[in-house]
Amino acid sequence: MIWFVRVLGIxxxxxxxxxxxxxxxxxxxIAGPSEIAEHIQSExxxxxxxxxxxxxxxxxxxxxxxxxxxxxxxxxxxxxxxARLLSAFALLLFCIPLIASGPILRVLFGPGEGPQITxxxxxxxxxxxxxxxxxxxxxxxxxxxxxxxxxxxxxSTLRYVRARASLPxxxxxxxxxxxxxxxxxxxxxxxxxxxxxxxxTLRAMRGLETEATWALxxxxxxxxxxxxxxxGLLGRRLVGYTPVIxxxxxxxxxxxxxxxxxxxxxxxxxxxxxxWQISMDVSGLNRFFAKRPGDVFVFLAESENLATVLSxxxxxxxxxxxxxxxxxxxxxxxAAALILAxxxxxxxxxxxxxxxxxxxxxxxPLLVLAFGRGIVGTTVVVAVMIxxxxxxACGQGLRQTPGQIVELFRSYGASKWQTLIKAQLPAMLPAxxxxxxxxxxxxxxxxxxxEWLATGQGLGMLMAMTAxxxxxxxxxxxxxxxxxxxxxxxxxxxxxxxxxxxxxxSEQLS
Amino acid sequence: xxxxEIHFENVKKRFDSVTAVEAFSATFKAGQTTALVGPSGCGxxxxxxxxxxxxxxxxxTVRLGSEVPAQVARRGALAVAFQDPSLLPWRTVRxxxxxxxxxxxxxxxxxxxxxxLVGLGGFADHRPAELSGGMRQRAAIARSLVSQxxxxxxxxxxxxxxxxxxxxxxxxxxxxxxxxxxTVALVTHSVEEAVLLSDRVLVLSDRxxxxxxxxxxxxxxxxxxxxxxxxxxxxxxxxxxxALETGAVG
Ligand SMILES: Nc1ncnc2c1ncn2[C@@H]1O[C@H](COP(=O)(O)OP(=O)(O)O)[C@@H](O)[C@H]1O
Ligand SMILES: [Mg+2]
Numbered sequence: 074m075i076w077f078v079r080v081l082g083i084x085x086x087x088x089x090x091x092x093x094x095x096x097x098x099x100x101x102x103i104a105g106p107s108e109i110a111e112h113i114q115s116e117x118x119x120x121x122x123x124x125x126x127x128x129x130x131x132x133x134x135x136x137x138x139x140x141x142x143x144x145x146x147x148x149x150x151x152x153x154x155x156a157r158l159l160s161a162f163a164l165l166l167f168c169i170p171l172i173a174s175g176p177i178l179r180v181l182f183g184p185g186e187g188p189q190i191t192x193x194x195x196x197x198x199x200x201x202x203x204x205x206x207x208x209x210x211x212x213x214x215x216x217x218x219x220x221x222x223x224x225x226x227x228x229s230t231l232r233y234v235r236a237r238a239s240l241p242x243x244x245x246x247x248x249x250x251x252x253x254x255x256x257x258x259x260x261x262x263x264x265x266x267x268x269x270x271x272x273x274t275l276r277a278m279r280g281l282e283t284e285a286t287w288a289l290x291x292x293x294x295x296x297x298x299x300x301x302x303x304x305g306l307l308g309r310r311l312v313g314y315t316p317v318i319x320x321x322x323x324x325x326x327x328x329x330x331x332x333x334x335x336x337x338x339x340x341x342x343x344x345x346x347x348x349w350q351i352s353m354d355v356s357g358l359n360r361f362f363a364k365r366p367g368d369v370f371v372f373l374a375e376s377e378n379l380a381t382v383l384s385x386x387x388x389x390x391x392x393x394x395x396x397x398x399x400x401x402x403x404x405x406x407x408a409a410a411l412i413l414a415x416x417x418x419x420x421x422x423x424x425x426x427x428x429x430x431x432x433x434x435x436x437x438p439l440l441v442l443a444f445g446r447g448i449v450g451t452t453v454v455v456a457v458m459i460x461x462x463x464x465x466a467c468g469q470g471l472r473q474t475p476g477q478i479v480e481l482f483r484s485y486g487a488s489k490w491q492t493l494i495k496a497q498l499p500a501m502l503p504a505x506x507x508x509x510x511x512x513x514x515x516x517x518x519x520x521x522x523x524e525w526l527a528t529g530q531g532l533g534m535l536m537a538m539t540a541x542x543x544x545x546x547x548x549x550x551x552x553x554x555x556x557x558x559x560x561x562x563x564x565x566x567x568x569x570x571x572x573x574x575x576x577x578x579s580e581q582l583s
Numbered sequence: 584x585x586x587x588e589i590h591f592e593n594v595k596k597r598f599d600s601v602t603a604v605e606a607f608s609a610t611f612k613a614g615q616t617t618a619l620v621g622p623s624g625c626g627x628x629x630x631x632x633x634x635x636x637x638x639x640x641x642x643x644t645v646r647l648g649s650e651v652p653a654q655v656a657r658r659g660a661l662a663v664a665f666q667d668p669s670l671l672p673w674r675t676v677r678x679x680x681x682x683x684x685x686x687x688x689x690x691x692x693x694x695x696x697x698x699x700l701v702g703l704g705g706f707a708d709h710r711p712a713e714l715s716g717g718m719r720q721r722a723a724i725a726r727s728l729v730s731q732x733x734x735x736x737x738x739x740x741x742x743x744x745x746x747x748x749x750x751x752x753x754x755x756x757x758x759x760x761x762x763x764x765x766t767v768a769l770v771t772h773s774v775e776e777a778v779l780l781s782d783r784v785l786v787l788s789d790r791x792x793x794x795x796x797x798x799x800x801x802x803x804x805x806x807x808x809x810x811x812x813x814x815x816x817x818x819x820x821x822x823x824x825x826a827l828e829t830g831a832v833g
Binding site (some may be wrong): 213215216218219220221222223224225229233234237 | 632635636637653655656657658659661662663665667669671673682683686687730
């Protein structure tokens, strides 16, 4: 019965879509399903080859990125002292938008598949790392005690207990990775690959080819969703259940003294600069395009360059902010509304979980087509990117309000509305702020992507231009600046989070 | 081979604001079974955790023969059955029990005999989630016995086991450790069980735990139904109850 309703719904949707497209003849905005189907058929061979190329790169990146995440997680568990530092590095790397690392990788790798695969790996390692760490740490003391009684220590616990206990969590990470690796591979293709869906998307966007843009969006979204669904199925088959987890970097201890924090930060910055310098020196790459920290410093010391980069940065941040706020606000608001109307929530939340998996790259061109190349289009892309993860996380947060508390409120005759405000919203705050932190890099990725593809503004455009001007100092400076800005904003959001959670949800801070 | 003696010398253990164990001196004789009884929350589990080396004393020393707990653990000569069975949910009963031998690096040839002995014969290939609480506890007991430890720590091992099975286990299991000369520390809430299974009973005071009375049960008397029905048995039980009550009042 439910299947029948779903199929009927899809059919109705397609018919409505077709009519909308026919109703606006010659529109550059909407292509009807029949036109898209025809177009795909006529270009079938081309699209198959492109889809294959992108899938292979995404697949390789998926494997490498997840392997890296597993190795990193294991090191952090076996050598707990390394955890703070490693997670700071992992977070910093995660804060660099892929669209910024893309051109750098292209410069370093030259032509070929390297950047696509690396970007796909970069797109997946962080979520898997977070999910896996939750799983590896979610081991009861009884089990670690049990291992200790036999004189067996961390490595045995890892082997006998943690490895298996964390499998369901690993699958959560892998599932989210699947569409993300697709996104990474496509961004890699934007930076000047020979083939792949990203190359065709770029061409379709530039040529204002409506049908091709739709066709590519649908193809790439379907492949990503299929991989998502497949891994979900595999996970349920192999480990039986899917745990609900908040995918967000844990907050550091807030009580640590200020000087320690400053010292730690200085150490991390110094280490990153050193790694940058040393890796360039060791790999022996040409200094003409493989710039060092010193080059960037000298370049930015010139006030003209600095002014260019900073004005681009402020443009980028300015166009990211409305979408960031709208995405977060709407996501949280809808999550709350769905609690007030639970039957609606049962329908909407699974849809949101599925839509969260659609890589932004596939929908961004369509959204830009629909909403224009101005601030509205940008805002919509950023908001959409953030909206679904926020909705899902806040929805899960709201549902985790202890049942007894809700019942207690009800027993005093409190209305649904009062229960929401007094009991459930505070319970949602940790999920909300976790989303707000994770949304910082996401928003920057979305906005720079739109700038790169369509609006011709901000850091995205500045980086895109260096491909033709060969101004590599500019490219590296842009990446350094955006990484710095992303980390700083992330830290600010984290600080606000601590302040507010300390008041409203002190038991959630451990 | 007879298990080593367990020796507590003036041990103190604090957790934040509560002192769980203080001025605790006691000897658990080599190859004997010593029962610990006392009010709940007095620190019995803490004493077992100190023996297992899961936590260290703040003051004083805990020795197992000439060694410290960690050394015995490393040899695979320690085993415990805690209140919480903590079986691995993805392993079957058989492989959970075999894990005890595997971790202690001992042969696991008598796994199936033990499964029969604890009455889990038909459940060897089931997973813990399919068992009742009492059955899980019995699997945990079997797991603690499979490595033939020199020191065996049992923390209310029969707490969730039904009365009939408990009575049967009380007769069937003790020979396994008695005959091998294992040094056993047994925490139990049942005074009768303490008198039945142990060679000595240490009655502990309310928190912080120290030894109120050290009562030797009938040495050399077979632990059968005649013993259970005897006057000695009743007298011993009464003495323990008395000691517990003085402790509670004082
Ligand atoms: N890890 C711990 N942290 C804090 N307090 C503890 C811990 N373990 C035990 N305690 C406290 O020590 C006291 C004794 O506990 P325990 O040894 O478990 O008692 P028993 O087993 O006799 O019931 C209790 O008050 C308990 O709350
Ligand atoms: Mg206890």
